[in-house]
Amino acid sequence: MPRQSITSLIYVSTARPGLDQDEFLSILGVAERNNQRVGITGLILYNGFNFIQCLEGDRASVNDRLYHIGLDDRHNGLTILSHDDMPSRQFAQWSMAGQYLPIQQGLLQADVAKILSDDAVIEATRRLFESFLSLGAKQSIP
Numbered sequence: 732m733p734r735q736s737i738t739s740l741i742y743v744s745t746a747r748p749g750l751d752q753d754e755f756l757s758i759l760g761v762a763e764r765n766n767q768r769v770g771i772t773g774l775i776l777y778n779g780f781n782f783i784q785c786l787e788g789d790r791a792s793v794n795d796r797l798y799h800i801g802l803d804d805r806h807n808g809l810t811i812l813s814h815d816d817m818p819s820r821q822f823a824q825w826s827m828a829g830q831y832l833p834i835q836q837g838l839l840q841a842d843v844a845k846i847l848s849d850d851a852v853i854e855a856t857r858r859l860f861e862s863f864l865s866l867g868a869k870q871s872i873p
């Protein structure tokens with residue numbers, strides 16, 4: 732049987748000013764629904780200013796979702812941090828896991844820490860998500 736590789740893409744972007752927790756939760760709800768339909772899994776964090784999101788699935792589905800997400804005016808400045816083929820998924824149980832982690836908090840919440848500590852998550856991915864959160868923590872120091 733041919734081995735089906737998984738494309739994993741991680742980007743950061745800047746939210747539309749004022750985008751609040753409710754709007755984030757609504758993005759998350761739509762993302763979960765759509766992603767389940769097209770076989771995408773991943774993780775998204777929002778710190779009140781920026782998003783970091785990992786999308787994984789077959790190459791065509793990831794590219795298609797990214798295209799739609801890129802057109803969304805609730806954020807801009809989408810910058811791809813990594814785009815790799817992987818032997819397996821890192822967030823297989825999550826059609827889109829997500830957390831709102833306000834920058835002032837600067838803490839990795841237990842449930843996100845748990846998701847990132849799964850053996851399936853590679854070191855490079857863990858580092859990107861952790862540094863996203865620590866950048867927020869540094870900014871909040873007066």
Ligand SMILES: Cc1cc2nc3c(=O)[nH]c(=O)nc-3n(C[C@H](O)[C@H](O)[C@H](O)COP(=O)(O)O)c2cc1C
Binds near residue numbers: 761763765784827
């Ligand atoms: C930061 C961010 C992340 C998003 N992530 C996803 C996603 O993972 N999957 C998805 O289908 N839509 C995602 N969306 C929403 C899409 O941009 C778009 O609104 C949605 O796919 C349209 O779905 P609909 O045609 O069912 O209304 C995201 C939007 C933003 C702003």
